[in-house]
Amino acid sequence: MKKRNIVFGLIIGLMCIVLALGVQTFAKPCVHDRKLMTLLTVEGGAVAVLAGIGMIRPGLKSPFLAAIGGILAILTPGTLMKICADEMMRCQVYTRPTAVVTGALIVALSLVWFGLELKHREHT
Amino acid sequence: MSISKLPLRNILRHPGRTTAIAILVAVLSFSLLSGSILVYSLNSGLRSLENRLGADIIVLPDSARSKVNIDNLYLQGTTGYYYMSTAKQEEITKRDGIAAASGQVFLATLRADCCSMPVQVIGFDPETDFTVQPWIAERAKNDLSLNEVVVGSKVSAGVGESLRIYGISCRVAARLDATGTGLDTAVYCTGETMAVLLNAAREMNHELKITTDPSKVVSAVYLRVDPAFSVEDVANDINIHVRKVQAVKTRSVISGVSDSLGGVASTIKALIIGVWALSFLLLAAAFMLLGGERKREYAVLRVIGVSRKRLSGIALKEALFVSVLGGLIGIALSLLIVLNFHSLIEKALALPFLLPSGRNIMLFAVSTLVCVCIAGPLSAMVSALKLSRADTGIILREGV
Structure with missing residues (x-):
């Protein structure tokens, strides 16, 4: 296992844990939004698995798919799934910001990881 | 290289x-x-907040002190329910040093459904008002008709859209500028619309604090003091001569x-x-x-x-x-x-x-x-x- 893959895999994994556990605890959406909560947890879990695979089997697929997972996490509350319109509701105050921030960090880290993998591939 | x-x-x-x-x-x-x-x-x-309060003095009924923290009155999403008769407003307006006065009625705080925050419905008089209308950021037309409302910046309804309050569909006629305070979640309407909303609430068996005719009560009177008088003196004069009310200087709210x-x-x-x-x-x-x-x-x-x-x-x-x-x-x-x-x-x-x-x-x-x-x-x-x-x-x- 390469040091680079371990570092990126672990940081992205940590972001996924924050997202998946966050929407179940401190960033829980309103009562009726069980679907949103489940979807974000599944997305977080899936990206965590991809990050794990990327650590064991380096390649371009894992960071690329992780970046897509991050984009989905950003788009899920509000664009893909409707959330409360009121700005001061839980969905808007906790859930959406948590998903957007962790999603954006996952996307940024995955893209850097992808770029480094691509560079490494060109060299070898 | x-x-x-x-x-x-x-x-x-x-x-x-x-x-x-x-x-x-x-x-x-x-x-x-x-x-x-x-x-x-x-x-x-x-x-x-300083600009938006607009008034120099806010006069509230005595009962308001036990219900809300006056210093934080406008930081909270809810301004509370307390009422005094319009006769008191007339009595206050007659005092010396008052350049402008406008009353507002606060209706119960509502939660439309599970996914909306409670909103404070505030009835105001467009004829005398100087605290709400100058802050309209976007409007469809100048006059407010029956069942039309002006909304704070955080109320999730745009100009021209409808807002359901106690089952009554109210058209959003204007939207106010953001203040970053509890005023952003309020809905403002005229006395006529307020009466319609009250009747609708009574029909839906909601417990209301207003038992009399809504046109006969006010929750707060906003005063602008004549520049020739001191705000302190006018507030003291009201506190001494008008019974069962308290005049709060907006400066004291802001300094807190x-x-x-x-x-x-x-x-x-x-x-x-x-x-x-x-x-x-x-x-x-x-x-x-x-x-x-x-x-x-x-x-x-x-x-x-x-x-x-x-x-x-x-x-x-x-x-x-x-x-x-x-x-x-x-x-x-x-x-x-x-x-x-x-x-x-x-x-x-x-x-x-x-x-x-x-x-x-x-x-x-x-x-x-x-x-x-x-x-x-x-x-x-x-x-x-x-x-x-x-x-x-x-x-x-x-x-x-």
């Missing part, structure tokens, strides 16, 4: 070293930008908020200074350590003819490039977190909070980048000077 490309090459060839320094610089820019946006938002929230805000702002400023001092020292130490490790590299450059001045220029350029990288990372993180979590910050602080405009945020971001681009090379200055002045012969002979 040209010497001018050396700093960039050095950065790219040592990703670990570059990342470590960039993270330190990112901490600097994150703390500076986040802190600046927070302090600015708190200050503009206070200014907005201002005190709390001053405390929070000072804490943020102290934190920024602390983080900057610590990060600057750490950066300087990191550059010193790196300089020690790179003595031979610089000595070789001296041997091949690079001047002392050029050598320190290379070191400073490296520091500048890493500062730009770290600065941009810190700025991006700060904007991502502050702009997304601003509602949470507002909720946690419980103070007027108004985010700066996009243009001002850009200005803050650019200023932050400039600051870290000065601080980074400045912290590397000592190390760069030391390296450029080291005796090349000794270093190469030592073999370190």
Whole structure:
């Protein structure tokens, strides 16, 4: 296992844990939004698995798919799934910001990881 | 390879070293930008509250004191339910020194369904009003008809859309500017619309605090004092001569908020200074350590003819490039977190909070980048000077 893959895999994994556990605890959406909560947890879990695979089997697929997972996490509350319109509701105050921030960090880290993998591939 | 490309090459060839320094610089820019946006938002929230209250004095019934904290009256989403007869308003208006007076009625706080915050319905008189209408940011037409409302900036209905209150569909005729306070979640309507809403609420068996005709009661009277009179004297005069009411000077409401805000702002400023001092020292130490490790590299450059001045220029350029990288990372993180979590910050602080405009945020971001681009090379200055002045012969002979 390469040091680079371990570092990126672990940081992205940590972001996924924050997202998946966050929407179940401190960033829980309103009562009726069980679907949103489940979807974000599944997305977080899936990206965590991809990050794990990327650590064991380096390649371009894992960071690329992780970046897509991050984009989905950003788009899920509000664009893909409707959330409360009121700005001061839980969905808007906790859930959406948590998903957007962790999603954006996952996307940024995955893209850097992808770029480094691509560079490494060109060299070898 | 040209010497001018050396700093960039050095950065790219040592990703670990570059990342470590960039993270330190990112901490600097994150703390500076986040802190600046927070302090600015708190200050503009206070200014907005000051302007928006509009009145010099607010007269409330005595019962209001037991129900709400007057100092925080407008910071809360709910202004409460307390009423006095319109006869009191007439009595107040007749006192000396009053230039303008307008009454408002606060209706029960409503929660439309599971996914909406309670909204305060406030009835106002468009004829005498001077506190609501000057702040209309967007409007469909000038006059408010029956079942038309003016909404605060945080009410989730646009101009022309409908809002259901107690089953009555109310058309949004105008939208107010944001204040960063509880006023942003209020819905304003005329007395006629208020009567319709009250009847609808009674039909739905809602427990209401208004038992009489809504046109015969007011919750608060907003007063503008004649410039020839002192606000203090007029407030005291009302408190002494009009029974069962209390005149609150808006200055006292604002100064209470201002005190709390001053405390929070000072804490943020102290934190920024602390983080900057610590990060600057750490950066300087990191550059010193790196300089020690790179003595031979610089000595070789001296041997091949690079001047002392050029050598320190290379070191400073490296520091500048890493500062730009770290600065941009810190700025991006700060904007991502502050702009997304601003509602949470507002909720946690419980103070007027108004985010700066996009243009001002850009200005803050650019200023932050400039600051870290000065601080980074400045912290590397000592190390760069030391390296450029080291005796090349000794270093190469030592073999370190």
